[in-house]
Amino acid sequence: MSNEDKALILIVDDNPQNLQVLGNLLREAGYRVAAAPNGKTALDFLQTRHPSCILLDVMMPEMDGFETCRRLKMQNALQGIPVIFITALADMKDKLQAFEVGGVDYITKPFQPEEVMARVGAHLRIQELQKHLKTANEALERRNRFIRETFGRYLSDDVVETILESPTGLERGGVKRVVTMLVTDLRGFTSLGEQLPAESVVEMINIYLETMTPIIFKYQGTIDDVFGDAIFALFGAPFARENDVERAVACALEMQIAMTTVNARNQAAGFPTIAMGIGIHTGSVVVGNIGSAQRMKYAVVGRHVNLTFRIESYTIGGQILISEQTRQACRSDLIIANPQKVRPKGVQAPITVYDVRGIEGEFSINLPEKTMQFVTLPQPLPAEILLLEGKHIEGATFSGRLVRIAEKIAELETSRELEPLNNLKMTLFQADGTVMSAELYAKVLERADAPQAFRIAFTSIPSDIKARFQTFTNS
Incomplete structure (x- = not known):
């Protein structure tokens, strides 16, 4: 890996000894290091260089670490850089303030080198994943835009x-x-x-x-x-x-x-x-x-x-x-x-x-007549259910069980009162309690003949679950 490919870490601390100790630690681990003795110097540096991570002291003259972080997070180009506070302040209010101004982590002095390296490495990995996610989202948006423009x-x-x-x-x-x-x-x-x-x-x-x-x-x-x-x-x-x-x-x-x-x-x-x-x-x-x-x-x-x-x-x-x-x-x-x-x-x-x-x-x-031949399951399939309003969850999870199925239709027993056209998200379990499917979507059609039973239609069903249901109905 070339020197330019190594992650650049900016250390901001008014204590020269801290700058030296942290700098040596990071260089030995293969990182490039830049140092700033105060917040103003750090902000000036960030106008031309964008490090992969910032280690920031809190107690500094003129501009403390909280204000430094607040100012850099106001700039769009710098918002994605993870800021880890390293400070002797250990009060809960100081930790909360660190997160409020945009910090992602908080290490108290005296620090352990292993902890510093572990936290820096973790946040660099998170940052890399975020970059990959952004790239994937941009690719997806290009694909969606292509579909819209094409058709x-x-x-x-x-x-x-x-x-x-x-x-x-x-x-x-x-x-x-x-x-x-x-x-x-x-x-x-x-x-x-x-x-x-x-x-x-x-x-x-x-x-x-x-x-x-x-x-x-x-x-x-x-x-x-x-x-x-x-x-x-x-x-x-x-x-x-x-x-x-x-x-x-x-x-x-x-x-x-x-x-x-x-x-x-x-x-x-x-x-x-x-x-x-x-x-x-x-x-x-x-x-x-x-x-x-x-x-x-x-x-x-x-x-x-x-x-x-x-x-x-x-x-x-x-x-x-x-x-x-x-x-x-x-x-x-x-x-x-x-x-x-x-x-x-x-x-x-x-x-x-x-x-x-x-x-x-x-x-x-x-339309062709619909013929629904329900099959009673040998053992009901337990389900945990969420009520959806649009794409948002409404209320708490409630329990039910599938007792009969037909093609894309099922009868659900539940003590929860449901209305026709309610949208449901279901996690379905095997009879032994293992998860069969965590992504099953359905819509309530009507009340079934049995008490506390409703007919539901599956609006999105994974192919493996569809095959399982077909096995039941074919038998």
Whole structure:
């Protein structure tokens, strides 16, 4: 390792003997060392050099160590440098102040050389891990940005024609219009994407979009945006038609049926199967060209856009949920199951959402009938459960157990009172108490026939657990 590759440690202490002892100790361990006799000199040094770690005394003239640390942490370029205080002050209030101003560790004098070296080494390793994490996050952000930019071209011809053919097509501005909005999302795809190579993630999204895009265009929908594995489509903009609502519902039904094709292609390519949820809502929004002279897009804005995404968030794989406004605006008879009351974030009163299974009249499309053959487990599987609100935990862990299972559906016994559409995170155990899975996500569907029992649908399930469940159901 060249001298430049060795970690540089800055020692700040007004005692020359301490500087010498610590400097010799660190040099013998292979570190490069810089020394500063006071806080001001240290801050001047840091304007041009960024050490890997700082060992900082507290009791120094003019500017003590606490103030020195506070000032250097105010500079963005220096915030990531770990500061270890080495001082004779041993009171708890001094230790607390050291951490409050940005220190990461505290060593009291007289110090033991082994302790100093161990703590310096530990914080350098942590810093290196943080650098790797930052690099990985930047790579992930580049990948996500690539996906967004790559699929940004999935816009319908209607939008392009409106922008190019109208004399004012490229001008900013918008109009209010009643639009039916459709949002799709692949259940559990975020966690699945973290397990797969980036190329596989892109290929799966390509398969999905290549299948769904022609269906949306077939029903004269406009793909307003694609967010990774989610599609946001409009029916009624830029052109309104009398059957906007019916086309949106029929489109959603055909898209769900087409997931069979998507999964057949996934399996042929060696990818896992996936499931899609769809939310549909009808409301008044502002539509038009939004942005700046440098970056503009055709878009819709308004609270009804947010509500559409909220409605979709209540779905499970294979489900289509529509709002009361969409149900009332639909002129064709709908086949509906299990109306549910929900209270989306940002909405004052509960709303009703409807599980659509089919549409009659002009389009006449029905989803295949669901057949659930529950299997009673030989021994119930204990579970520790957390209630989720969005991505945040709500309340304490509670216990339950899985007693019956079907494909992606299970019956959960628990003394905790649950509501339909509650989101759950479960840690599942074997009958002998060993952990079977710590990352199992589900949504409450309804009460089961047995007391204190609920039917739940798994929204994200690891492949090994899915295989275990299939073993139970096949037997």
